[in-house]
Amino acid sequence: MLKTFKMTAAAMVIAASGVAAANAEPLKVGFSPEAYPPFYEADASGNWTGWEVEIVNAICAEAKYECELVPIPWDGLIPALTTKKIDAIMNSMSITDERKKTIDFSDKYYNTPTAVIGPKGEIFDATPEGLKGKIIGVQVSTVHADYVKKHFTDAAEIKEYQTQDEANQDLAAGRIDATQADSIALDAFLQSDQGKACCDLKGNVAEDLAILGPGVGAGVRQGDTATKDRINAAIKAIRDNGKYEEITKKYFTFDIYGG
Structure with missing residues:
Protein backbone atom coordinates (compact mmCIF):
# COMPACT_ATOMS: atom_id res chain seq x y z
CA MET A 1 0.00 0.00 0.00
CA LEU A 2 1.12 3.56 -0.54
CA LYS A 3 1.61 5.01 2.90
CA THR A 4 3.03 8.27 1.58
CA PHE A 5 2.96 10.00 -1.74
CA LYS A 6 4.43 13.00 -3.50
CA MET A 7 2.36 15.40 -5.49
CA THR A 8 3.71 18.59 -7.01
CA ALA A 9 1.44 21.55 -7.57
CA ALA A 10 1.56 20.86 -11.29
CA ALA A 11 0.65 17.22 -10.80
CA MET A 12 -2.30 18.08 -8.60
CA VAL A 13 -3.95 20.29 -11.18
CA ILE A 14 -6.03 18.59 -13.85
CA ALA A 15 -6.90 20.99 -16.62
CA ALA A 16 -7.54 20.89 -20.33
CA SER A 17 -4.63 22.17 -22.39
CA GLY A 18 -5.42 25.51 -23.94
CA VAL A 19 -8.79 25.84 -22.21
CA ALA A 20 -9.27 28.78 -19.88
CA ALA A 21 -10.84 27.90 -16.55
CA ALA A 22 -14.41 29.04 -16.29
CA ASN A 23 -14.15 29.56 -12.53
CA ALA A 24 -11.95 32.07 -10.68
CA GLU A 25 -11.12 29.31 -8.18
CA PRO A 26 -10.33 25.71 -9.14
CA LEU A 27 -12.88 22.99 -8.54
CA LYS A 28 -11.42 20.98 -5.66
CA VAL A 29 -11.97 17.28 -6.33
CA GLY A 30 -11.49 14.98 -3.35
CA PHE A 31 -10.02 11.50 -3.66
CA SER A 32 -8.53 8.95 -1.28
CA PRO A 33 -4.75 8.75 -1.81
CA GLU A 34 -4.48 4.98 -2.01
CA ALA A 35 -3.68 2.57 -4.78
CA TYR A 36 -6.96 1.42 -6.33
CA PRO A 37 -5.94 0.09 -9.74
CA PRO A 38 -6.93 0.54 -12.46
CA PHE A 39 -8.87 3.60 -11.26
CA TYR A 40 -6.23 5.43 -9.21
CA GLU A 41 -2.50 4.61 -9.11
CA ALA A 42 0.59 6.67 -8.33
CA ASP A 43 3.43 6.46 -10.86
CA ALA A 44 7.14 6.47 -10.02
CA SER A 45 7.09 10.27 -9.70
CA GLY A 46 4.13 10.26 -7.31
CA ASN A 47 1.67 11.56 -9.90
CA TRP A 48 -1.77 9.97 -9.97
CA THR A 49 -2.83 8.04 -13.06
CA GLY A 50 -5.52 5.54 -13.99
CA TRP A 51 -8.90 5.23 -15.68
CA GLU A 52 -10.77 7.42 -13.19
CA VAL A 53 -8.05 10.08 -13.19
CA GLU A 54 -8.34 10.31 -16.97
CA ILE A 55 -12.15 10.45 -16.76
CA VAL A 56 -11.94 13.26 -14.17
CA ASN A 57 -9.55 15.05 -16.51
CA ALA A 58 -11.97 14.66 -19.43
CA ILE A 59 -14.98 15.81 -17.37
CA CYS A 60 -13.11 18.87 -16.16
CA ALA A 61 -11.94 19.75 -19.66
CA GLU A 62 -15.44 19.39 -21.10
CA ALA A 63 -17.00 21.43 -18.27
CA LYS A 64 -14.21 24.02 -18.60
CA TYR A 65 -13.21 23.60 -14.99
CA GLU A 66 -9.70 23.82 -13.68
CA CYS A 67 -9.73 20.89 -11.26
CA GLU A 68 -7.39 20.35 -8.33
CA LEU A 69 -7.08 16.86 -6.88
CA VAL A 70 -7.23 17.04 -3.09
CA PRO A 71 -6.06 13.95 -1.17
CA ILE A 72 -8.31 13.02 1.77
CA PRO A 73 -8.71 9.66 3.57
CA TRP A 74 -11.74 7.77 2.26
CA ASP A 75 -13.91 8.13 5.36
CA GLY A 76 -13.23 11.86 5.44
CA LEU A 77 -14.37 12.61 1.89
CA ILE A 78 -18.05 13.28 2.60
CA PRO A 79 -17.32 15.43 5.70
CA ALA A 80 -14.79 17.41 3.63
CA LEU A 81 -17.44 18.00 0.96
CA THR A 82 -20.17 19.11 3.37
CA THR A 83 -17.78 21.49 5.16
CA LYS A 84 -16.68 23.01 1.82
CA LYS A 85 -13.06 21.87 2.00
CA ILE A 86 -13.66 20.30 -1.40
CA ASP A 87 -16.26 20.88 -4.12
CA ALA A 88 -16.76 17.37 -5.49
CA ILE A 89 -15.82 13.74 -4.92
CA MET A 90 -14.75 11.62 -7.90
CA ASN A 91 -13.37 8.46 -6.35
CA SER A 92 -15.46 5.41 -7.30
CA MET A 93 -18.17 6.46 -4.84
CA SER A 94 -21.39 4.53 -5.37
CA ILE A 95 -24.65 6.46 -5.60
CA THR A 96 -26.81 5.27 -2.69
CA ASP A 97 -29.95 6.51 -0.95
CA GLU A 98 -28.09 6.56 2.36
CA ARG A 99 -25.38 8.88 1.04
CA LYS A 100 -28.00 11.04 -0.68
CA LYS A 101 -29.30 11.95 2.75
CA THR A 102 -26.09 13.96 3.16
CA ILE A 103 -24.79 14.80 -0.32
CA ASP A 104 -26.03 14.89 -3.91
CA PHE A 105 -24.69 12.99 -6.91
CA SER A 106 -24.15 13.52 -10.60
CA ASP A 107 -25.35 10.99 -13.12
CA LYS A 108 -23.38 7.75 -13.03
CA TYR A 109 -20.12 7.50 -14.96
CA TYR A 110 -19.60 3.76 -14.47
CA ASN A 111 -21.25 0.68 -13.00
CA THR A 112 -19.64 -2.74 -12.51
CA PRO A 113 -20.55 -5.88 -10.54
CA LEU A 212 -24.96 -1.02 -3.93
CA GLY A 213 -26.80 1.68 -5.86
CA PRO A 214 -27.13 2.18 -9.63
CA GLY A 215 -23.47 3.02 -10.22
CA VAL A 216 -20.69 5.48 -9.42
CA GLY A 217 -21.17 9.24 -9.68
CA ALA A 218 -19.52 12.48 -8.64
CA GLY A 219 -20.52 13.58 -5.17
CA VAL A 220 -21.50 17.26 -4.81
CA ARG A 221 -22.97 19.32 -1.99
CA GLN A 222 -26.73 19.32 -1.64
CA GLY A 223 -28.13 22.39 -3.36
CA ASP A 224 -25.08 22.90 -5.59
CA THR A 225 -27.06 22.44 -8.78
CA ALA A 226 -24.63 24.53 -10.84
CA THR A 227 -21.73 22.12 -10.28
CA LYS A 228 -23.97 19.08 -10.62
CA ASP A 229 -25.46 20.30 -13.91
CA ARG A 230 -22.05 21.09 -15.42
CA ILE A 231 -20.66 17.70 -14.44
CA ASN A 232 -23.75 15.93 -15.81
CA ALA A 233 -23.45 17.78 -19.11
CA ALA A 234 -19.76 16.91 -19.30
CA ILE A 235 -20.40 13.21 -18.61
CA LYS A 236 -22.97 13.13 -21.40
CA ALA A 237 -20.66 15.02 -23.76
CA ILE A 238 -17.68 12.67 -23.33
CA ARG A 239 -20.00 9.71 -23.79
CA ASP A 240 -21.35 11.25 -27.00
CA ASN A 241 -18.08 12.51 -28.49
CA GLY A 242 -16.12 9.30 -28.03
CA LYS A 243 -13.69 10.52 -25.36
CA TYR A 244 -15.13 8.15 -22.75
CA GLU A 245 -14.69 5.16 -25.06
CA GLU A 246 -11.19 6.29 -26.03
CA ILE A 247 -10.09 6.34 -22.38
CA THR A 248 -11.89 3.12 -21.49
CA LYS A 249 -10.21 1.13 -24.28
CA LYS A 250 -6.83 1.81 -22.66
CA TYR A 251 -7.88 -0.10 -19.55
CA PHE A 252 -10.77 -2.46 -20.36
CA THR A 253 -11.97 -4.73 -23.12
CA PHE A 254 -15.62 -3.93 -22.37
CA ASP A 255 -17.80 -0.86 -21.71
CA ILE A 256 -17.43 -0.11 -18.00
CA TYR A 257 -20.43 2.23 -18.15
CA GLY A 258 -22.79 -0.69 -17.59
CA GLY A 259 -26.44 -1.18 -18.44
Whole structure:
Protein backbone atom coordinates (compact mmCIF):
# COMPACT_ATOMS: atom_id res chain seq x y z
CA MET A 1 0.00 0.00 0.00
CA LEU A 2 1.12 3.56 -0.54
CA LYS A 3 1.61 5.01 2.90
CA THR A 4 3.03 8.27 1.58
CA PHE A 5 2.96 10.00 -1.74
CA LYS A 6 4.43 13.00 -3.50
CA MET A 7 2.36 15.40 -5.49
CA THR A 8 3.71 18.59 -7.01
CA ALA A 9 1.44 21.55 -7.57
CA ALA A 10 1.56 20.86 -11.29
CA ALA A 11 0.65 17.22 -10.80
CA MET A 12 -2.30 18.08 -8.60
CA VAL A 13 -3.95 20.29 -11.18
CA ILE A 14 -6.03 18.59 -13.85
CA ALA A 15 -6.90 20.99 -16.62
CA ALA A 16 -7.54 20.89 -20.33
CA SER A 17 -4.63 22.17 -22.39
CA GLY A 18 -5.42 25.51 -23.94
CA VAL A 19 -8.79 25.84 -22.21
CA ALA A 20 -9.27 28.78 -19.88
CA ALA A 21 -10.84 27.90 -16.55
CA ALA A 22 -14.41 29.04 -16.29
CA ASN A 23 -14.15 29.56 -12.53
CA ALA A 24 -11.95 32.07 -10.68
CA GLU A 25 -11.12 29.31 -8.18
CA PRO A 26 -10.33 25.71 -9.14
CA LEU A 27 -12.88 22.99 -8.54
CA LYS A 28 -11.42 20.98 -5.66
CA VAL A 29 -11.97 17.28 -6.33
CA GLY A 30 -11.49 14.98 -3.35
CA PHE A 31 -10.02 11.50 -3.66
CA SER A 32 -8.53 8.95 -1.28
CA PRO A 33 -4.75 8.75 -1.81
CA GLU A 34 -4.48 4.98 -2.01
CA ALA A 35 -3.68 2.57 -4.78
CA TYR A 36 -6.96 1.42 -6.33
CA PRO A 37 -5.94 0.09 -9.74
CA PRO A 38 -6.93 0.54 -12.46
CA PHE A 39 -8.87 3.60 -11.26
CA TYR A 40 -6.23 5.43 -9.21
CA GLU A 41 -2.50 4.61 -9.11
CA ALA A 42 0.59 6.67 -8.33
CA ASP A 43 3.43 6.46 -10.86
CA ALA A 44 7.14 6.47 -10.02
CA SER A 45 7.09 10.27 -9.70
CA GLY A 46 4.13 10.26 -7.31
CA ASN A 47 1.67 11.56 -9.90
CA TRP A 48 -1.77 9.97 -9.97
CA THR A 49 -2.83 8.04 -13.06
CA GLY A 50 -5.52 5.54 -13.99
CA TRP A 51 -8.90 5.23 -15.68
CA GLU A 52 -10.77 7.42 -13.19
CA VAL A 53 -8.05 10.08 -13.19
CA GLU A 54 -8.34 10.31 -16.97
CA ILE A 55 -12.15 10.45 -16.76
CA VAL A 56 -11.94 13.26 -14.17
CA ASN A 57 -9.55 15.05 -16.51
CA ALA A 58 -11.97 14.66 -19.43
CA ILE A 59 -14.98 15.81 -17.37
CA CYS A 60 -13.11 18.87 -16.16
CA ALA A 61 -11.94 19.75 -19.66
CA GLU A 62 -15.44 19.39 -21.10
CA ALA A 63 -17.00 21.43 -18.27
CA LYS A 64 -14.21 24.02 -18.60
CA TYR A 65 -13.21 23.60 -14.99
CA GLU A 66 -9.70 23.82 -13.68
CA CYS A 67 -9.73 20.89 -11.26
CA GLU A 68 -7.39 20.35 -8.33
CA LEU A 69 -7.08 16.86 -6.88
CA VAL A 70 -7.23 17.04 -3.09
CA PRO A 71 -6.06 13.95 -1.17
CA ILE A 72 -8.31 13.02 1.77
CA PRO A 73 -8.71 9.66 3.57
CA TRP A 74 -11.74 7.77 2.26
CA ASP A 75 -13.91 8.13 5.36
CA GLY A 76 -13.23 11.86 5.44
CA LEU A 77 -14.37 12.61 1.89
CA ILE A 78 -18.05 13.28 2.60
CA PRO A 79 -17.32 15.43 5.70
CA ALA A 80 -14.79 17.41 3.63
CA LEU A 81 -17.44 18.00 0.96
CA THR A 82 -20.17 19.11 3.37
CA THR A 83 -17.78 21.49 5.16
CA LYS A 84 -16.68 23.01 1.82
CA LYS A 85 -13.06 21.87 2.00
CA ILE A 86 -13.66 20.30 -1.40
CA ASP A 87 -16.26 20.88 -4.12
CA ALA A 88 -16.76 17.37 -5.49
CA ILE A 89 -15.82 13.74 -4.92
CA MET A 90 -14.75 11.62 -7.90
CA ASN A 91 -13.37 8.46 -6.35
CA SER A 92 -15.46 5.41 -7.30
CA MET A 93 -18.17 6.46 -4.84
CA SER A 94 -21.39 4.53 -5.37
CA ILE A 95 -24.65 6.46 -5.60
CA THR A 96 -26.81 5.27 -2.69
CA ASP A 97 -29.95 6.51 -0.95
CA GLU A 98 -28.09 6.56 2.36
CA ARG A 99 -25.38 8.88 1.04
CA LYS A 100 -28.00 11.04 -0.68
CA LYS A 101 -29.30 11.95 2.75
CA THR A 102 -26.09 13.96 3.16
CA ILE A 103 -24.79 14.80 -0.32
CA ASP A 104 -26.03 14.89 -3.91
CA PHE A 105 -24.69 12.99 -6.91
CA SER A 106 -24.15 13.52 -10.60
CA ASP A 107 -25.35 10.99 -13.12
CA LYS A 108 -23.38 7.75 -13.03
CA TYR A 109 -20.12 7.50 -14.96
CA TYR A 110 -19.60 3.76 -14.47
CA ASN A 111 -21.25 0.68 -13.00
CA THR A 112 -19.64 -2.74 -12.51
CA PRO A 113 -20.55 -5.88 -10.54
CA THR A 114 -19.53 -6.52 -6.93
CA ALA A 115 -17.36 -9.57 -6.34
CA VAL A 116 -15.84 -11.77 -3.65
CA ILE A 117 -12.38 -13.31 -3.84
CA GLY A 118 -10.71 -15.87 -1.60
CA PRO A 119 -7.82 -18.32 -1.34
CA LYS A 120 -7.04 -20.65 -4.21
CA GLY A 121 -7.99 -24.23 -3.50
CA GLU A 122 -10.89 -23.33 -1.24
CA ILE A 123 -14.29 -23.89 -2.83
CA PHE A 124 -17.08 -21.53 -1.80
CA ASP A 125 -19.29 -18.99 -3.52
CA ALA A 126 -20.33 -15.38 -2.92
CA THR A 127 -23.50 -16.25 -1.02
CA PRO A 128 -24.53 -16.20 2.65
CA GLU A 129 -24.19 -19.98 2.69
CA GLY A 130 -20.80 -19.92 1.03
CA LEU A 131 -19.40 -17.33 3.43
CA LYS A 132 -20.90 -18.78 6.60
CA GLY A 133 -18.24 -19.09 9.31
CA LYS A 134 -15.63 -17.15 7.34
CA ILE A 135 -13.67 -14.02 8.20
CA ILE A 136 -14.55 -11.38 5.60
CA GLY A 137 -12.50 -8.22 5.06
CA VAL A 138 -14.01 -5.02 3.66
CA GLN A 139 -13.02 -1.38 3.34
CA VAL A 140 -14.57 0.83 6.01
CA SER A 141 -17.38 3.26 5.12
CA THR A 142 -18.11 1.60 1.78
CA VAL A 143 -21.19 0.03 0.24
CA HIS A 144 -19.33 -3.27 0.49
CA ALA A 145 -19.08 -2.97 4.27
CA ASP A 146 -22.82 -2.22 4.41
CA TYR A 147 -23.61 -5.15 2.12
CA VAL A 148 -21.56 -7.68 4.06
CA LYS A 149 -23.10 -6.57 7.38
CA LYS A 150 -26.60 -7.01 5.94
CA HIS A 151 -26.24 -10.19 3.89
CA PHE A 152 -23.40 -12.19 5.45
CA THR A 153 -24.57 -12.20 9.06
CA ASP A 154 -23.36 -15.78 9.62
CA ALA A 155 -19.75 -14.82 8.94
CA ALA A 156 -17.36 -15.62 11.79
CA GLU A 157 -16.09 -12.03 11.71
CA ILE A 158 -16.29 -8.93 9.55
CA LYS A 159 -13.01 -7.01 9.59
CA GLU A 160 -12.95 -3.41 8.35
CA TYR A 161 -9.87 -1.81 6.83
CA GLN A 162 -8.98 1.76 5.98
CA THR A 163 -8.08 0.71 2.41
CA GLN A 164 -8.94 -2.17 0.10
CA ASP A 165 -5.23 -2.84 -0.35
CA GLU A 166 -4.94 -3.66 3.36
CA ALA A 167 -7.77 -6.19 3.02
CA ASN A 168 -6.07 -7.72 -0.03
CA GLN A 169 -2.79 -8.01 1.87
CA ASP A 170 -4.45 -9.76 4.81
CA LEU A 171 -6.20 -12.13 2.40
CA ALA A 172 -2.88 -12.98 0.75
CA ALA A 173 -1.32 -13.54 4.19
CA GLY A 174 -4.12 -15.88 5.27
CA ARG A 175 -5.45 -13.63 8.01
CA ILE A 176 -8.92 -13.43 6.45
CA ASP A 177 -10.89 -15.85 4.29
CA ALA A 178 -12.46 -13.50 1.75
CA THR A 179 -12.88 -9.90 0.71
CA GLN A 180 -15.64 -8.10 -1.20
CA ALA A 181 -15.16 -5.08 -3.44
CA ASP A 182 -15.75 -3.80 -6.97
CA SER A 183 -15.08 -6.60 -9.44
CA ILE A 184 -12.72 -4.51 -11.56
CA ALA A 185 -10.56 -3.47 -8.62
CA LEU A 186 -10.40 -7.06 -7.36
CA ASP A 187 -9.54 -8.31 -10.83
CA ALA A 188 -6.58 -5.92 -10.91
CA PHE A 189 -5.34 -7.52 -7.68
CA LEU A 190 -5.89 -11.02 -9.07
CA GLN A 191 -3.79 -10.10 -12.11
CA SER A 192 -0.86 -9.02 -9.93
CA ASP A 193 1.89 -11.51 -9.08
CA GLN A 194 0.71 -11.64 -5.49
CA GLY A 195 -2.93 -12.08 -6.46
CA LYS A 196 -2.18 -14.81 -9.00
CA ALA A 197 -0.26 -16.75 -6.37
CA CYS A 198 -2.80 -16.59 -3.57
CA CYS A 199 -6.34 -16.06 -4.66
CA ASP A 200 -9.14 -16.44 -7.14
CA LEU A 201 -12.66 -15.20 -7.86
CA LYS A 202 -15.45 -16.84 -5.88
CA GLY A 203 -18.25 -15.04 -7.72
CA ASN A 204 -20.36 -11.89 -7.88
CA VAL A 205 -22.76 -11.10 -5.05
CA ALA A 206 -26.52 -10.92 -5.54
CA GLU A 207 -27.79 -7.46 -6.49
CA ASP A 208 -29.06 -5.16 -3.76
CA LEU A 209 -29.82 -1.82 -5.38
CA ALA A 210 -30.68 -0.18 -2.04
CA ILE A 211 -27.12 -0.74 -0.82
CA LEU A 212 -24.96 -1.02 -3.93
CA GLY A 213 -26.80 1.68 -5.86
CA PRO A 214 -27.13 2.18 -9.63
CA GLY A 215 -23.47 3.02 -10.22
CA VAL A 216 -20.69 5.48 -9.42
CA GLY A 217 -21.17 9.24 -9.68
CA ALA A 218 -19.52 12.48 -8.64
CA GLY A 219 -20.52 13.58 -5.17
CA VAL A 220 -21.50 17.26 -4.81
CA ARG A 221 -22.97 19.32 -1.99
CA GLN A 222 -26.73 19.32 -1.64
CA GLY A 223 -28.13 22.39 -3.36
CA ASP A 224 -25.08 22.90 -5.59
CA THR A 225 -27.06 22.44 -8.78
CA ALA A 226 -24.63 24.53 -10.84
CA THR A 227 -21.73 22.12 -10.28
CA LYS A 228 -23.97 19.08 -10.62
CA ASP A 229 -25.46 20.30 -13.91
CA ARG A 230 -22.05 21.09 -15.42
CA ILE A 231 -20.66 17.70 -14.44
CA ASN A 232 -23.75 15.93 -15.81
CA ALA A 233 -23.45 17.78 -19.11
CA ALA A 234 -19.76 16.91 -19.30
CA ILE A 235 -20.40 13.21 -18.61
CA LYS A 236 -22.97 13.13 -21.40
CA ALA A 237 -20.66 15.02 -23.76
CA ILE A 238 -17.68 12.67 -23.33
CA ARG A 239 -20.00 9.71 -23.79
CA ASP A 240 -21.35 11.25 -27.00
CA ASN A 241 -18.08 12.51 -28.49
CA GLY A 242 -16.12 9.30 -28.03
CA LYS A 243 -13.69 10.52 -25.36
CA TYR A 244 -15.13 8.15 -22.75
CA GLU A 245 -14.69 5.16 -25.06
CA GLU A 246 -11.19 6.29 -26.03
CA ILE A 247 -10.09 6.34 -22.38
CA THR A 248 -11.89 3.12 -21.49
CA LYS A 249 -10.21 1.13 -24.28
CA LYS A 250 -6.83 1.81 -22.66
CA TYR A 251 -7.88 -0.10 -19.55
CA PHE A 252 -10.77 -2.46 -20.36
CA THR A 253 -11.97 -4.73 -23.12
CA PHE A 254 -15.62 -3.93 -22.37
CA ASP A 255 -17.80 -0.86 -21.71
CA ILE A 256 -17.43 -0.11 -18.00
CA TYR A 257 -20.43 2.23 -18.15
CA GLY A 258 -22.79 -0.69 -17.59
CA GLY A 259 -26.44 -1.18 -18.44
